[in-house]
Amino acid sequence: MTAAITTRGLTKDYGMQRGLFDLDMEVGAGEVFGFLGPNGAGKTTTIRLLMGMIFPTRGSAQIFGLDCQQEAVAVKTKVGYLPGELPQFGGLRGSEIVAYLGGLRGGVDSTRVRAITQRLELDLGRRYREYSRGNKQKLGLLVAFMHRPSLLILDEPTASLDPLNQQTFYDLLRESRQDGATVFLSSHVLSEVEHVCDHVGIIRRGRLVSIAGLDELHHLRIHHVEIEFAGAPPLDAIKGAEGVTDVRVDGSRLRCNVRGGFEPLLTAIAGRGVLNLVSEEPSLEELFLSYYRDEPPLESAAT
Amino acid sequence: MTVLRIGLRFHRTGLISTAALGGFSGMLQSLGFQAVVGNSEAARQQFGFQMQVLGRQLSYLVPLPVHPETLAGYVQWRAFGFFPVFFGFWALMAGSGVIRGDEDRGLLELWLASGTSRARLTAARAGAFVIAVAVAILIVLLLTGLGATIVGSPLPIQGLLADGAALLATTSACFAIALLVAQFADSRRVAAGVGAIALLGLFLLNSLGRTLQGPDRFRGVSPFYYYDRTNGLSPGGQIEWASILGLSVAAVALIALAGVAFARRDLGAGLVRPRPTVRAGVTEPSRNPLLRLPVLATIYEQRVGLIAWMVSTALLALFMTSLAKSVADLVSHIPIFRAYVSGQGDLNRAVISVFWFAMMPLVLAVFAVTQVSRWTTDDTEGRLEMVLSAPVSRWRVALEREGALLLATTLIAVVGSIVTFWAADAQGISLGVGPIVLATALLLPFGLAFGALGAALAGWIPRATVLLLSGYAVASYFLTQFAPLFRWPRWVENLGIFYLYGTPLTTGVYWTGFWILMAVIGVAMTVGLLSFQRRDIGR
Secondary structure (H helix, E strand, O other), X not given: OXXXXXXXXXXXXXXXXXXXXXXXXXXXXXXXXXXXXOOOOOHHHHHHHHOOOOOOOEEEEEEOOEEOOOOHHHHHHOEEEEOOOOOOOOOOEHHHHHHHHHHOOOOOXXXXXHHHXXXXXXXXXXXXXXXXXXXXXXXXXXXXXOOOOOEEEEEOOOOOOOHHXXXXXXXXXXXXXXXXXXXXXXXXXXXXXXXXXXXXXXXXXXXXXXXXXXXXXXXXXXXXXXXXXXOOOOHHHHHHOOOEEEEEEEOOEEEEEEEOOOHHHHHHHOOOOEEEEXXXXXXXXXXXXXXXXXXXXXXXXXX | OHHHHHHHHHOHHHHHHHHHHHHHHHHHHHHXXXXXXXXXXXXXXXXXXHHHHXXXXXXXXXXXOOOOOOHHHHHHHHOOOOHHHHHHHHHHHHHHHOOHHHHHOOHXXXXXXXXXXXXXXXXXXXXXXXXXXXXXXXXXXXXXXXHHHHOOXXXXXXXXXXXXXHHHHHHHHHHHHHHHHHOOOOOHHHXXXXXXXXXXXXXXXXXXXXXXXXXXXXXXXXXXXXXXXXXXXXXXXOOXXXXXXXXXXXXXXXXXXXXXXXXXXOOOXXXXXXXXXXXXXXXXXXXXXXXXXXXXXXXXXXXXXXXXXXXXXXXXXXXXXXXXXXXXXXXXXXXXXXXXXXXXXXXXXXXXXXXXXXXXXXXXXXXXXXXXXXHHHHHHOOHHHHHHOOXXXXXXXXXXXXXXXXXXXXXXXXXXXXXXXXXXXXXXXXXXXXXXXXXXXXXXHHXXXXXXXXXXXXXXXXXXXXXXXXXXHHHHHHHHHHHHHHOOOHHHHOOOOHHHHOOHHHHOOOHHHXXXXXXXXXXXXXXXXXXXXXXXXXX
């Protein structure tokens, strides 16, 4: 498979252990690749290096075989980009921003713009400063998708979108993929990445920890579960259930962690007088700490 | 206390620049007095008479002079007469920036969410401004007083303090008006525009009221009227503490009113909201062809500001040209001023060349500095990142910026020159099409030079660029104006950039200056382009 994105030893060192270090990664053409990591992990730095906005301390990055720094203009003809933080366009109207940014690409397909705008239910007649955060995000998505790019680089694309618009975004992503586009998106939400990606790169403290396929992701899944019983909790049955760890009991209340699927736990508590069950997904940082506390960063990884 | 401290920090640039401008100007008036007044008593009396004549001509800008043949009277008129203009401008920018600007920056929501009440916020932000102004005025008074002491004619302390108090009260009142107006606007830009119109209207009402009977009846509503009522430095001048106190009370009342208006409006909206209009949603890109064209897209984006610059320059041109004959009359009678215009032929043309066309490079330089400031915010606010996410090279972006700057400065300079030509012609002064075209064309490199210097500095010290460039522009102007007057060494004058312009309206091209300017542009632009190629973009 041709690589859409290749990085070799890509490093941006801001000092004080901040930045991105020795990133070796390949994203295949036509793939949807999720870049997962907690806040401050280095996701945006990676994206900004790929977009040629910042220069690497060492190493290189290529998009479709083009160097991201030396051939930045050619790279951007192929890329649709959504930055993590949307810019301030002040009093310009949405329609003017689209015309201006489209003009920089030598023109814009009005039919395509209209179609996306209608699907996202965005009014381009309003001034940018009047837009809500969600509407600004929709405008950013429109700008990224409007020229049918071969590669979409999206920094936390569903931030500020309501569930309905998130669904519209997932549809747009699916259609772009069907048209042959590659997608590189960053997120700190595990469930979102699971929902749309083929492969996931996990980054923590500026270093790539793992690249996993979708089927491997369930190993990462962990839930904090709290169960309230009518009587004493069936401790032995729960401790014996597959994937259940860190069991603690406080009277009739039991807390534990569940990795992978819920079935073994549900089987263990079936018919034992469960009054209440609450399950929570932990933060990525918490999850990574539990998984990668002692693991060294990945030396080299390829999909 | 936190909001007060942050507020003081926000006024740092305004404080430094206004104090520097006012202090420098006040000190130079004191130091330069001896050079312009002459040595004999007869020369002094003649000078006083001529200043009275000039004062009447300028009465729609500054109060009439009182005993301008004395240093104190001269400083009162030449320095303190103009201070409300500098400080009023600062008050306008601060009044529209405080709260309304905080809101645009997203700070207001944070402060309000932290439990700070709107009333407390208004009081803290207004308090910070008043403290900053008081410090700036103190610096101005010290420097002005120091200048007078150096030449052996110390200024009366009580008069100096009274003038300072009047300036503080007037500036606070201007701030309060701008702050109140800002509560009715829905963005900082609109607030600044409407505030400027309101303050300019009040300024002109008072200025015109000095000589015309109609506006005279309404002068009382203008804060500048109460400023005029104190001229504590002039021998026999008056100190009207009641006016100063009244103005201060009015300022506090207006700030309180602004606080009430602020408490009653929605964030992101003015106090009075227009009735929402029903219109169909827009789903297509704008058809405006300007947005698709390099350079013109930038010009379109800043059309409102550019028109304001053109109108202001036209008004300034009209004003300066209309004074030409009376200034020429004065110049012909005062030997020291003849140094400015010697060897330039017709005196009226020479006056327009030396007094107005020497100011035009400063106007264009200041405009260029505003553009450099815009480039910096393009970067910090993420617009540049969006532009560079399209297939455009950094070279193109940098050159397009310079191109837009050149086009904008051309428009401003051409409008200024057309109005000058017309106003001169109306007075029977023939400037000639060829010379004025030449003088206009030679102005353009100055905007470009400041843009190129800004681009070069922005890659190195982005935060200090605007302050440094503004300071250099103002210092250059003063060096060009005062060096011949005080007979400073040539190398001192050459530290500024504006001497490179020469006097093309009357004596043709100053080729040495032209080529030096071209070299400055070339070097600065190359450094700017190279650093822009290699630097990281973004927040």
